[in-house]
Amino acid sequence: MLMEGSRERIVAYGKRVASEGLAVGTSGNLSEFDPKMGLMAISPSGVGYFDTNPEDVVVMRLDGTIVEGERRPSSEAPLHAQTYRCRPNARAVVHTHSPFATTLAALGQPIRAVHFTIADAGTDVVPLSPYVTFGTPELAESVGKTLAENPKTQAVLMESHGLIACGASMDDAFTLAVNLEFVARVQWQAECVGKPRVLTPSEMGSVAERFSTYGQDASK
Numbered sequence: 001m002l003m004e005g006s007r008e009r010i011v012a013y014g015k016r017v018a019s020e021g022l023a024v025g026t027s028g029n030l031s032e033f034d035p036k037m038g039l040m041a042i043s044p045s046g047v048g049y050f051d052t053n054p055e056d057v058v059v060m061r062l063d064g065t066i067v068e069g070e071r072r073p074s075s076e077a078p079l080h081a082q083t084y085r086c087r088p089n090a091r092a093v094v095h096t097h098s099p100f101a102t103t104l105a106a107l108g109q110p111i112r113a114v115h116f117t118i119a120d121a122g123t124d125v126v127p128l129s130p131y132v133t134f135g136t137p138e139l140a141e142s143v144g145k146t147l148a149e150n151p152k153t154q155a156v157l158m159e160s161h162g163l164i165a166c167g168a169s170m171d172d173a174f175t176l177a178v179n180l181e182f183v184a185r186v187q188w189q190a191e192c193v194g195k196p197r198v199l200t201p202s203e204m205g206s207v208a209e210r211f212s213t214y215g216q217d218a219s220k
């Protein structure tokens with residue numbers, strides 16, 4: 001079976017996406033990309049996260065050609081493919097309809113620096129791409145344009161739809177989706193009772209510096 005490790009991670013992290021409440025029902029999808037083989041492994045369309053097995057994961061080229069798999073790939077395969085084209089260092093993409101990020105997407109608001117953990121996205125603001133029908137090449141194109149216009153961001157909020165997050169590993173992309181759901185929740189809650197304070201570019205600069213040495217291995 002091609003991309004066995006990726007298939008297993010897509011199954012395992014899919015369950016975490018569901019358990020963390022980042023996606024409702026069969027919504028949302030996950031993928032990994034192997035640039036050496038030029039292949040993407042992506043979750044199947046319309047199969048529940050707890051019903052997905054490694055063999056259900058579809059392996060395909062970025063142009064949409066299916067290489068291995070019996071299932072139909074996620075309808076957002078073009079969106080994942082476009083994200084890998086726009087972010088050559090990305091090895092995983094997680095797309096969610098997480099409730100608070102989607103609330104801001106419904107309000108047509110980007111995710112702002114109301115909490116310093118937004119720095120995990122590599123940016124002070126997670127940009128909003130204009131509304132386009134789900135599962136279309138036009139949506140992939142539109143998100144690709146937003147990624148090109150915002151070269152640092154590792155995530156995009158899709159208007160009236162949800163979030164897409166990428167990373168150097170599945171764990172990075174998943175953790176970013178979780179962190180951004182927290183920031184979106186804080187932003188929405190703060191807006192319910194007042195006007196949230198947004199961190200200044202200089203404050204966010206200091207956060208980015210701290211983030212570069214944060215964690216168990218400062219040499220990383």
Ligand SMILES: [Zn+2]
Nearest residue numbers: 028134161162
């Ligand atoms: Zn979606």
